Amino acid sequence: METSGVEKRRGVVLVPCPFQGHITPMLQLGWILHSKGFSIHIAHTKFNSPNPSNLPHFTFLPLSDYLDGCDTSFHNLLNVMSVINTNCEAPFQEYMMKMVGEEEVCGQPVACIIYDSIMQFAEAVANRLKLPSIVLRTTTAAYMHSHNVMFQLLAENLVPLPAESQLEAAIPQVYPLRFKDLPLPATIEIPQPVLDFLHSYMDIRSSSAVIWNTMDQLDHWALQQLQQDWPVPFFSIGPFHKMAPAIPTSLLEEESGCLSWLDKQAPNSVIYVSLGSLAIIDEKKLIEMARGIAKSEQPFLWAVRPSLLNGSDAIKSLPEDFMKITQERGMVVQWTPQKKVLAHPAVGGFLTHCGWNSTLESMCEGVPLICMPCFSDQLVNARYLTYVWRVGMELENAGERSIQEAIRTLMVSEEGDAIRQRALHMKREIERSINEGGSSYDSLYRLVEFITSLPGTK
Ligand SMILES: O=c1ccn([C@@H]2O[C@H](COP(=O)(O)OP(=O)(O)O[C@H]3O[C@H](CO)[C@@H](O)[C@H](O)[C@H]3O)[C@@H](O)[C@H]2O)c(=O)[nH]1
Secondary structure, three states: OHHHHHHOOOOEEEEOOOHHHHHHHHHHHHHHHHHHOOOOEEEEOOOOOOHHHHOOOOOEEEEEOOOOOOOOHHHHHHHHHHHHHOOOHHHHHHHHHHHHHOOOHOOEEEEEEEEEOOOHHHHHHHEEEOOOOEEEOOOOHHHHHHHHHHHHHHHHHOOOOOHHHHHHHOOHOOOOOOOHHHHOOOOOOOOOHHHHHEEEEOOOOOOOEEEEOOOHHHHHHHHHHHHHHHOOOOOEEEOHHOOOOOOOOOOOOOOHHHHHHHHOOOOOOOOEEOOOOOOOOOOHHEEEEEEHHEEEEEEEOEOHHHHHEEEOHHHOOOOOOHHHHHHHHHEOOOOOOOOEEEEEOEEEEEEEOOOOOHHHHHOOOOOOEEEEOOOOOHHHHHHHHHHHOOOOOEEEOHHHHHHHHHHHHHOOOOHHHHHHHHHHHHHHHHHHHOOOOHHHHHHHHHHHHHHHHHOOOO
């Protein structure tokens, strides 16, 4: 597909949600579409703003979010998303009216708005200005479908479950998920505001299409289920990062020194540990993790971002004896260049929270995973990794002993070797899907044709 195939560069306006796991795939999508001949405009909140100087091919439209002074910690995320949706609509509409009304502002007509499913204000503006909108889903279809089933179970009063012991039971409608793999806890009443948010988040409203950072091979069944409810074109063009490899998207500074440390380690010897950008744990769990990692006796690289521990600097809270062991055979940093870390030959396993970006990045490098899901889609991803795709191991619990044993099993046992072989096979499958003739490659071709055919502004 040649860039020159799109005769006049049409503009596409992207509206990312301002969290690392959401900004990254949206910017990657921007890069992919730019390489296919579209001009890219990023309408973003001032909070967690991407760095425009890293992405000179895009134009940036900063939106006043009035989040200054607002608690943006994990516990207040629902509120943060609601503030963004309330405050960003007016400035976004103003920008869009200029772009649509005075084409010379950006020099190109606008084909459509692509928005993260959390940024619902963007769709409201698109409708008002009669512009087509496309929704981006940064998670799997399996996760979205599990939510629909959760809503059914709630409507039929089958959850909350009467007893914890039933959490192990399988749910026939979403086999192989068990009640404990559902993205919301199945034994407690879910507060109504959370359910209201999820209802609107799950909906695609009046969007013309859905773009998925997933692949047909991985998510085929759930994509088919969802297609019955949402009869609009689906474009599964993941993994985005393999099609936009060089793009810098990190909100935190990457500590590249860990790559030189990895250079000194034996192939497949290092267990990489990270719980992504949002998850928080308490001090007890942090210490259990540290002890489990230390007792595994494997070399390790651990990304301990400051906000991992709610309220205090996580690295400073690590036990002294652990820091001593770190000097002998490990490295602790706040934030790594993760894609490079996972691609490094020394890394032989990934203890992860199973955020979807981390999951894809690991699978693309053939690195097997130990699954320590913290919330939401991570639980569904963990079940798929261990039971369906079989490239990961389930942790019995997040305790010291369980972590120690899982690391030993993955890194130095026959069982671990078998998982590694499957992970390498998966890596090859993914490569096939993004190369000519593969499902994601074809889907991207269809997406470009679809956007090109949209009326938008002329
Ligand atoms: O030291 C680190 C740690 C992480 N990352 C990157 O940060 C991103 C993290 O994304 P993800 O693994 O998806 O986790 P979260 O940041 O937790 O992402 C949120 O968004 C995802 C996509 O919607 C969901 O799957 C998660 O559950 C949700 O928590 C990845 O691209 C990593 O490469 C780094 O670059 N360096």
